[in-house]
Amino acid sequence: MSDVATKRRRCLFGTDGVRDVANRGSMTPEMALRLGRAYVLFLTERGFPRPKIVVGRDTRRSGPMLEAALAAGMTSAGADVICVGVTPTPSVGFGVRFFSAQGGAVISASHNPAEYNGIKFLDGVGCKLSDEDELSIEDYLGDNLIDEWRPSGASVGSIESRECDFNRQYEDHVLDLVGHVGLDRASILFDCANGALSPIVSDMIGRMGMVNSSAVGNLPDGLNINEKCGVMAMEGLCKEVMARGMSLGIAYDGDADRVLLSDGKGRVLDGDIMLWIIGRWLHSRGELGAGVVATVMSNLALDHHLKADGIDVHRCPVGDRYVFQTMVEKDARLGGEQSGHVIVFPYTKTGDGLCTGFLFLRACNELKEDIDTLVDRFGRFPQKLTNIVVKDKSRVMNDGDIASAVESASKDLGDTGRVFLRPSGTEPLVRLLVECQDPNLMEEISSDLQRRILEMIV
Incomplete structure (x- = not known):
């Protein structure tokens, strides 16, 4: 190029x-x-x-x-x-x-x-x-x-x-993909982000017989898309789920290729948890292929949980297009990001928030998962993300001493944690992520590496 x-x-x-x-x-x-x-x-x-x-x-x-x-x-x-x-x-x-x-x-x-x-x-x-x-x-x-x-x-x-007529045909397509998910008695609050799913979700609720479910953020006026709603404002949905006594909340972004959920206790279920559950479900059906693709930002707890079930995790750069490319390269049938972009190859060829949300619920139903316990059981490793302002990102990223220090810290952590340093794509800074089961060791490693970077740029 x-x-x-x-x-x-x-x-x-x-x-x-x-x-x-x-x-x-x-x-x-x-x-x-x-x-x-x-x-x-x-x-x-x-x-x-x-x-x-x-x-x-x-x-x-x-x-x-x-x-x-x-x-x-x-x-x-x-x-x-x-x-x-x-x-x-x-x-x-x-x-x-x-x-x-x-x-x-x-x-x-x-x-x-x-x-x-x-x-x-x-x-x-x-x-x-x-x-x-x-x-x-x-x-x-x-x-x-x-x-x-x-x-x-x-x-x-x-x-x-x-x-x-097109949206009705898309609805038929999703219903054919997700099959019976047993949601007729569920109480689910859907947040459409005043976006592209607004004309679809209410129809889907009726077609699936979900008499106890309803939708918010489904009155777009051309100017309110993503405004204090959808995946960009999960706190609103989480509070509303608890206030209404609903069992679950499902939120989308403006174009509905992302989905995040709230459990009945008002806690967010992100892409990592969806990959954990859907990955195990596909594995049980013999549909997972070579494993699960996750980005470098996914929590290490995901690797540990899936490894316990004999499932490999393949890491890739941030971005759903890189998730897709890695899935193709590795012949993995599931991949996604924490942000809620999830691709399920047996069912979709791109991130599909509507389909992913229903597949997650189907997986929970068939695996007999208690959704309200998933956050506690997932048990995220503590993470510390530090944004360090620098004049020359490439100088930091290409410095041999910094690279050696990052590599040494990663080796010391083994499979109990990891260190990740990457440049921002849009700002004059580098992002240092340290993840570790031991929060004290996490703070120690993060402080040491931050000090080294700051000393180098002075």
Whole structure:
């Protein structure tokens, strides 16, 4: 990859597509149109001369504006576009397969505030594109071909709206995947984050006969997505679950590819606990493959619990795309992050909050787990995360003495803890994570390494 390409990538595509304040910077209608054209050129030059593309969005006010521009760009380059309206990110992945399309696009800024928006592209099986594919699309933006490629007449693409019926088809898909989860008598409070699941959850509650369950955060107005609700504000759901005497709470983010839960005592069940339970369940069914993929930020207690059941844990960098890549490389059928991005290969090909939440409950039901005891039984290792401000992150990360000190501390801890040092992707600092069963030793190691780093940068 050239230095120019690397620099350009940092200015446009991030860890989850292109994202910015809507109508500003890199998220204007003009940029959406050009991105649409670039994506079609990307597909065309890979053997799809008239690609079919599924486009969905979340509930942000800027969504229809960007959808119109993106679809215009795609059709002007010769693609046929199927607009499915307000729908979760994972349902667009389903839609790619359902409509036998060659690609997909989601207009969403996920967990960000309402003024933001973004565009992420999917491949022909409904998965997020690789870093290399995104860079290729970005390269087209600087190519004269993007302006010269002008189909006319019958070669201009078409736009078809499937907003009226698509979400119902996605619901059918989820119900087929999760099977019988025995929730008709459960009292569950769903928090839709005023996002893409808002038009779906209430219907699902009725279809599953969940007469004691209800939803909050399901009245989007275009400006309240993720506002004091959903996975970004779990304290609200936890308090409401206890106040209403509900047995469980389930929260999603704006585009519903993430899910977190609250037990009946108002305690958060994060991605680590979901991986622990779903991993054991899949293992019992012979569907787990080579084990579970977790990021470097997952608690070491997860490794210890799964190891006790003969299940391997494979670590990867932070980011659901790296979880997916590692799952493919290792032939693991389950992976995820603490934040609630969980991918269950036998059932989904991307993070799907609605499906994951129901699969977790099905796993608890079949394993006869008491959900209110999971937090206590998981028993997290104490962790200390320290953000250390530095002028030159690469100097710290490449310093031999610091690397040796980190390696030595890790060896001393063995399987009772770990040390992890990484640079921030957006700020002038490095993050030092020390995790250890012994909290006193954790403090000692953290203080020593922090002192060494600070002495080096003085």
